[in-house]
Amino acid sequence: DQDRIGIVVFADNAKYDLGSSGEYTQGAGGGAILIRHNPRLLVIPDIWGVSTMPVHDFFKPRREISRRSIVDTVLELASEAGQNLRKNLSEKIMRMIDKSDKRDHTLFESETLKVHKDTPVFDGAFSNRCYSESVKYAFINFRSKAMSAGRYNPDEDKILTDQWARIIVHLPYAFQAKRMFPDVFRHDRRNLPVWDDIESEIGPEPIRENFPEGIAGDSEFESANDGYRRMISKTDQFKQFVEERIEKTQRASSMVGNQYTGSIFLALMSALESDFNENQDMKGSRIGLCGYGSGAKAKVFEGIIQPEWKHIASRFSLFSRIDDRQPIDKSIYEALHRGSKGSSVISPSGEFA
Template sequence: MKSIQTQFTPAGIDDMAAYIPKIYLPIKTLAEERNLEYAKLNKGLGLEAMSVAAAHEDVATMAANAVLELMKKNRLRPQEVGRIYMGTESAVDGSKPMASYVLDMLTQYYEPQYGPDCFLNCDVVDLTFACIGAVDALQNTLDWVKGGEQRTGIVVGSDNAKYELGSGGEYTQGAGAIALLVRRNPRLIAFGDAWGVATRSVHDFFKPLRTATKESLLQEALKLAGKDTRAAREALNKLANIAPNGGVLTSSEATIALHKETPVFDGPYSNACYQERIREALQHFAPQAGYDANTEALSGNWDKLVFHLPYAFQARRMFPEIYLMEAKATGAWSALARENNLEEPIRESFPDDEAFEKANAQFLRAISKTGAYQAFVREKIEAGERASSLVGNLYTSSIFLSLMSILEAALEEGQELEGRSFGFFSYGSGSKSKVFEGKLQPGWREVVSSFQLMVRLAQRTAIDCYTYENLHRGQAAESPLPIQGEFFLKEVCREKGVREGARVYGWQEKGTAKTL
């Protein structure tokens, strides 16, 4: 059935800009350091390199750099931008949004020409729901743009995807930001009004505020120093008589909250949640858009499928379940099963759920190895994996990196995409998925020609594991490359008082390199 969204409300993405750090760690280098089999990471997960944030970079600088490029290439004046909505799960403040720091940096840049209040009437906010925050910001901004004439909004996703050193998620890390210019009558892609949503509260991946008692911290320090840990209680009694605000241990609380950039996560469970949520969101989307999921393959209506990619091959590994569902709906399953000797496991044939789940996983893996499915991947998914292979996980920007990757590949290969529809599958742990669709506009080629994404990725500088680990631990005093033509973190105020923890940023002109 044809989608009822043939007459799109003319609002969508007019242009895009990516900021990816200029340094990266080759996955082969990491594999050798961790004694991992590179072929499994490269051939199995599609990993080649991961972008690494330098010492002067954080989510705010990366976002500001992406937004600035977007504004400059579209010759936008600050007063024309009504909002900058930011999706991130890497915020470093529990109250002040990272988007306000982005606004501060942009104001510094444009103040000489437009004055100190040039962004005074620009609305900013952070949206946080793991990796889906920027999609939430996009949906919100699309509605806002439709609500008034001449409204221009910017959505930016920015994250530093970090896992513990040596953990199972380390090789999927990445860093970067992507900014979207959202307008009516977009030149790039317009979105319909149907949005499929599926939300369940789960703990597949999260970043809790972790706590530790002062006594346990003192005991740990004494133990490491080879001292009697019983002295911890005596030290605490002394601290009780010291005026507060003298240091971390003199605060009035008995426990200390620890904010860690790295998550608590269950990889296999998160993959299962990803599969379930995108399937549920797709089923919610179908009737809204005029599709019949019981009799047709929705993916057949979309030239390309755009996914959130925690690692490059995530989509191709997670989609066989929906591929099976659609094959059954269209009546194609019997022939596919017969040609490939596939037999779907039946729950009643197994002694318990664990045995059935194991057999079903093997069955879905067998589907993924069929010629029909591999052709499906090459046609609809593979182009979106290319940039992810070279960058890693961008959390909130991952789905938009996939879109840029697809569009650049299509431009290079001379594909005719005007008027064609793309299906979008977003996911955020915790967990939520949104499924929506967009139609490529007549001006897409001109817009995409300015991306230069792959060209920039090819110009980055590789670093070694020693440099990477120092940056990861926050122990690097300097960035590996000079700072030029970009925003940078000057300092974080350490002095006790009303400015403690305040972040100060600056702009460094190109050609006047600065070291940090």
């Protein structure tokens, strides 16, 4: 039934511990997309590149806090408040918990208190590496499927990343795309004259076989590969590539931060509204889209901009809505982060339940 219309709703909250390396990337937001036959904005052909690998680069484990830790922390707080505590009070409390009427209290009903936190455990450098590898392998998978489907002929067509007028990626922070995309950029240009020029400038890429066997060799190779990605990102060829195909996608992210689920859609809106505002003719253009989720999995696909795209993009009002935000000071921010602020910073408007 080609008259059916679906709606995809997404919302997420990217929250990190205060003082952590991920704090500056925080963001939150939500949105909704209509899915239909003959869309006015973007057609997505049925070719999907996917990649998965089992890693723990980012996760939200259930924390366990022992009874002893709870008791000691409360007593330390009491001491900081000026209370004179008896010697060995902690030991006495521990001995009496199971005899006390507090033994069934949530804090003490088990030997450990299980706690779920919204903030993750993550390794930034490792997560970036997983991102690069996953998106690269998803791109390789997409390229293979595009060739099988007759969409792409490497002997006759321009390389895919040069066919894509815009490249929309998951942005956990604004400049993730230009830092993580060198792997795909490199893979799509191997054996082309442009890659010979790049290698003459920065040297040949590291090869795993040139490093020692074993875990130590793996680590040494990965470190060298990380460095080589950074070198690619500083070449004039890659900088021009980013300026032409990626820069517009990261404008909104630099003002909003991470949205996890919604970040790829924010990047899409950022690019298309920027193109609309700059009167770019995007009708019929192909764009590449690269999604990523920690754990790790990636998906690469493409879209074709439709003739009525301006009618839709003109109604985004993305940047004007961002400009309408209200600044807050550090104390309000920390109160919101800790959940200690009991009222909204601004009066709710236009909401529904």
